[in-house]
Amino acid sequence: MATRKPAAKPNVSADELKQFYRDMLLIRRFEEKAGQLYGMGLIGGFCHLYIGQEAVVVGLESAAEEGDKRITTYRDHGHMLACGMNPDGVMAELTGREGGYSKGKGGSMHMFSREKHFYGGHGIVGANVPLGAGLAFADKYLENGRVTFTYFGDGAANQGQVYETFNMAALWKLPVIFVIENNQYAMGTSQKRSTSTEDIYTRGAPFGIPGELVDGMDVLAVKEAGEKAVAHCREGKGPYILEVKTYRYRGHSMSDPAKYRTREEVQKMRDEKDGIEHVRDLLISGKHATEDDLKAIDKEIKDIVNQSAEFAKESPEPEASELWTDIYADDIPQGAAMEEDA
Ligand SMILES: Cc1ncc(C[n+]2csc(CCOP(=O)(O)OP(=O)(O)O)c2C)c(N)n1
Ligand SMILES: [Mg+2]
Numbered sequence: 001m002a003t004r005k006p007a008a009k010p011n012v013s014a015d016e017l018k019q020f021y022r023d024m025l026l027i028r029r030f031e032e033k034a035g036q037l038y039g040m041g042l043i044g045g046f047c048h049l050y051i052g053q054e055a056v057v058v059g060l061e062s063a064a065e066e067g068d069k070r071i072t073t074y075r076d077h078g079h080m081l082a083c084g085m086n087p088d089g090v091m092a093e094l095t096g097r098e099g100g101y102s103k104g105k106g107g108s109m110h111m112f113s114r115e116k117h118f119y120g121g122h123g124i125v126g127a128n129v130p131l132g133a134g135l136a137f138a139d140k141y142l143e144n145g146r147v148t149f150t151y152f153g154d155g156a157a158n159q160g161q162v163y164e165t166f167n168m169a170a171l172w173k174l175p176v177i178f179v180i181e182n183n184q185y186a187m188g189t190s191q192k193r194s195t196s197t198e199d200i201y202t203r204g205a206p207f208g209i210p211g212e213l214v215d216g217m218d219v220l221a222v223k224e225a226g227e228k229a230v231a232h233c234r235e236g237k238g239p240y241i242l243e244v245k246t247y248r249y250r251g252h253s254m255s256d257p258a259k260y261r262t263r264e265e266v267q268k269m270r271d272e273k274d275g276i277e278h279v280r281d282l283l284i285s286g287k288h289a290t291e292d293d294l295k296a297i298d299k300e301i302k303d304i305v306n307q308s309a310e311f312a313k314e315s316p317e318p319e320a321s322e323l324w325t326d327i328y329a330d331d332i333p334q335g336a337a338m339e340e341d342a
Helices: 014-039 054-061 077-082 087-094 128-142 160-171 200-207 219-234 263-273 275-285 291-314 320-324 336-341
Strands: 069-071 148-153 176-182 211-215 240-245
Touching (some): 014 054, 014 087, 014 275, 014 291, 054 077, 054 176, 054 219, 054 275, 077 087, 087 291, 128 148, 128 176, 160 200, 200 211, 200 240, 275 291
Parallel strands (some): 211 240
């Protein structure tokens, strides 16, 4: 960590800082474990890890209040853990088991929690952006003061539907924060090769949507920007864009050999910018925690993650009859809707 800039003075309490450390570490260890289970053949299908990007979602969740909503892409495990979903249920969904959030029918990209206001998990690049504006439309209509965090990537930011959404969201002053998680790659394509301008956060300007560039490896900077964006939305001023600069350490998905960048590039980010090490430095240098305190947190997290993996292995496969459940929002029994129509 010798090359890292001196840590900025934290604008949070020691307890909050420790909570950030815990929350980011949970995501990292959970994802490492998911990677192991994938390697053992226990997770099938796609699996996109969030390792490296933890400070983004943890910082933004600290700016959210009960009832606020979130919707994201297929790189979604971190978002679920950060909003308080149970690691056992998330891991069991990854292994396709009955105890998973979608009863084993959705897998990595398709989990939801009404209780935590988490609206997925979406595999189609860009498609969750209009859905996020829709959630915000409902809140505006209900006048309930809630805000929706709509996360998408730098690659998705080049999609047409994003700009149709910006237009409607600005026109109707929807309480939606568009969070562009710019991890600098869209699969194997770097931002430089795919994107005409460097500053994606300025792309709301033609629609009158303010935007801000944020250091996504610094959880405190993310929290501060998040609070500003939330206040803007709650005051009824309409949407806000946060382009959060981050980096994914692993490949695009588990099947990516990552030949489009060098090992040195990844190592440099890990050594100089890691979001978890940043908070660790703040805790130790500010004397808010000792090495032993942090070791105790590490153990606590390791136990939670190991328990989730055990649960995910032991939970049974779903029954075939599960194919017929959760098709309609209120789980209408098969045939009932047609009988009503007849
Ligand atoms: C409409 C559509 N086109 C292509 C794909 C294939 N695809 C999956 S992820 C991805 C890259 C998206 O990159 P970005 O938006 O930067 O998100 P990141 O994976 O970096 O989080 C592509 C092209 C898809 N899932 N959906
Ligand atoms: Mg990307």
